[in-house]
Amino acid sequence: GQQVMQIPQYQHVQEGEDFTTYCNSSTTLSNIQWYKQRPGGHPVFLIQLVKSGEVKKQKRLTFQFGEAKKNSSLHITATQTTDVGTYFCAGQGGANNLFFGTGTRLTVIP
Amino acid sequence: DTGVSQNPRHKITKRGQNVTFRCDPISEHNRLYWYRQTLGQGPEFLTYFQNEAQLEKSRLLSDRFSAERPKGSFSTLEIQRTEQGDSAMYLCASSLWSGRTEAFFGQGTRLTVV
Numbered sequence: 166g167q168q169v170m171q172i173p174q175y176q177h178v179q180e181g182e183d184f185t186t187y188c189n190s191s192t193t194l195s196n197i198q199w200y201k202q203r204p205g206g207h208p209v210f211l212i213q214l215v216k217s218g219e220v221k222k223q224k225r226l227t228f229q230f231g232e233a234k235k236n237s238s239l240h241i242t243a244t245q246t247t248d249v250g251t252y253f254c255a256g257q258g259g260a261n262n263l264f265f266g267t268g269t270r271l272t273v274i275p
Numbered sequence: 276d277t278g279v280s281q282n283p284r285h286k287i288t289k290r291g292q293n294v295t296f297r298c299d300p301i302s303e304h305n306r307l308y309w310y311r312q313t314l315g316q317g318p319e320f321l322t323y324f325q326n327e328a329q330l331e332k333s334r335l336l337s338d339r340f341s342a343e344r345p346k347g348s349f350s351t352l353e354i355q356r357t358e359q360g361d362s363a364m365y366l367c368a369s370s371l372w373s374g375r376t377e378a379f380f381g382q383g384t385r386l387t388v389v
Contacts, residue, residue, distance in 0.1 A: 171317075196376065198376070198377060198378070207366060207380040207381065207382055208318065208366075208368075208378075208380050209380070210377040210378065210379070213376065213377060253317050253318070255378075257376060261372075262320055262323050262330075262331050263308060263323070263368075263376070263378060264320055265310070265317040265318045265320070266317055267317050268316070268317045270315075
């Protein structure tokens with residue numbers, strides 16, 4: 166079955182440092198989405214990437230979709246305490262269901 | 276409130292009992308997903324609907340789990356003969372299948388089986 170793995174599982178950074186999480190799928194994806202889940206909350210949509218090699222930016226967040234459409238990354242520049250949470254990628258494959266990755270929990274130390 | 280609504284928010288049940296959860300998606304959304312999430316894990320796909328049709332069910336899903344979306348609007352997830360391992364947060368999400376497929380999640384139903 167479809168599997169989506171993320172690394173690292175946990176990341177602690179000092180406020181102001183950069184952060185990157187990587188996502189890898191066992192199968193080619195039609196698109197990939199990124200979500201953020203705050204402690205005690207539910208996943209909230211951040212962005213969707215569709216095209217091979219696509220790069221999108223949202224303020225301090227940069228999202229990238231790999232050329233083979235099997236991997237993706239999220240990079241946060243100059244982290245802030247408001248960035249705390251777990252970041253999930255979610256891949257949409259041929260069956261059109263939405264599979265979530267294992268997540269990266271980000272802790273920002275003030 | 277026009278977001279995804281889930282009821283109940285919390286459910287405590289004894290092992291062996293049946294439970295049913297309800298999800299009301301955003302009204303114009305034709306896709307509805309059910310996920311299960313345990314502490315420290317990502318949402319685990321259970322099943323999804325396109326309108327009233329159940330298009331896929333996880334192979335990991337026990338026969339004790341069943342979901343319906345009878346009129347293509349709200350959905351129910353039933354767990355029969357609950358086990359302690361069923362304790363988790365059950366999340367519902369909906370989306371509009373029109374190319375832009377972002378999923379909007381409800382607050383979830385937290386199930387505790389004692």
